[in-house]
Amino acid sequence: MDNEIWQAVTELFFLLEQPDLPEEEYQLFFERNPCVFDVLGFDCFAPFDIKSGNKLPFDEERGFTPMPDFICGKRDVEEAVVFEIKRPDETRAVTARADGNRAKLRANIEGYVSQTCEYVKSIRGNSDARKAVCQILEMNRIRSTSGLLLCGMSDDNDAPVVAELISEREPRIQYMYYDKLYDKMCDAYARNRKQYAKVERVYEGLEGVHLTVMASISPEQLHGRAYLIDIGEARRNRVSLYVTDTAYIHLLDADGHPLEVKIDVEFGVPQIFQIEFSNDPIVGFLSILHNNKEIINMQRQDGYQNSLSMENMVIGSDRDGQLGACCIIGTTLLRYRVLGIKEKLDFLGWLINESETGYGLEHNGTQYMRRNVDGNFIQESGEARPILRETLHYSRTKK
Known part of the structure; x- marks a missing residue:
């Protein structure tokens, strides 16, 4: 597993140094490096994009077929997590209101958050969708559904404000930055290696x-x-x-x-x-x-x-x-x-x-x-x- 994590750390490091890559490249990174899902605490995962062959049923109430990038599972707590991936160069997630009130999410980020929430709601409210997820992820049952949105870099955003705005949403979703994912991967790699010392965020x-x-x-x-x-x-x-x-x-x-x-x-x-x-x-x-x-x-x-x-x-x-x-x-x-x-x-x-x-x-x-x-x-x-x-x-x- 250490070698797999190191290869994932290496690939993510070089991906983040290349500007203007298409969003598909980041999805392929996860498909090539399944150990990332393990580091994030998931027992199982599957892609649900149009190329994957995995499908969710049409949601008649909302009038669309959900196509999240991934759905991940935590078997011990019977939770399904919709995992949406956007680009790391999405900067400035929040903007000030014209009326002087507190900040709000920028329109593009608001769209990503809303899309993730809609996918979660669709699976949560559709028993056929939950059955499909259980079958593909080999889970016995789904008791809860949440979302995880990976987008941007924390240095380019007001992370506390974003966290506060996201926390008010229903259903519950988590907002993660690419540099924080990189930090998690480095933590996992260095955990059993005594040759490193962590100084702030750098090993x-x-x-x-x-x-x-x-x-x-x-x-x-x-x-x-x-x-x-x-x-x-x-x-x-x-x-x-x-x-x-x-x-x-x-x-x-x-x-x-x-x-x-x-x-x-x-x-x-x-x-x-x-x-x-x-x-x-x-x-x-x-x-x-x-x-x-x-x-x-x-x-x-x-x-x-x-x-x-x-x-x-x-x-x-x-x-x-x-x-x-x-x-x-x-x-x-x-x-x-x-x-x-x-x-x-x-x-x-x-x-x-x-x-x-x-x-x-x-x-x-x-x-x-x-x-x-x-x-x-x-x-x-x-x-x-x-x-x-x-x-x-x-x-x-x-x-």
């Missing part, structure tokens, strides 16, 4: 180590087992990334016990590998991601024991400078602290752009770089020094 990284290596791996290797990254001691406290028919993460814990995890890499194009860890006796952890998908998550609280050291770290070969990988290594970042959530996502966006436009250092299986005492990656021997390339894509290299 910052604590003490530890962060390493990012962006590299393209050649489909042709000199060695049957070729190392791209190797960190730590020879027989314990070690993290290695090596290549055979595909890529593998190989771990040795504090007692030398091994763990190996396969990674499905695409050869010849940039891949992003990220390793974060802390040796703290209480909140220590190890997290390894490939292309923003977490491959390994080991927490001290769950029994993980390791004392990784950066004293011996090599990129492009094993720790002894042997068994090197044929690869082009682009951006390499080493920080002696964990990256915060927003910081990591901002960096990911930069890496994605850099993967298309950046240059790299090509290693031929005998070349490598070693971390020096200053924390930089160097190679003093000319023969073992990698070659500068203007691209990270093997198909675009000119030799």
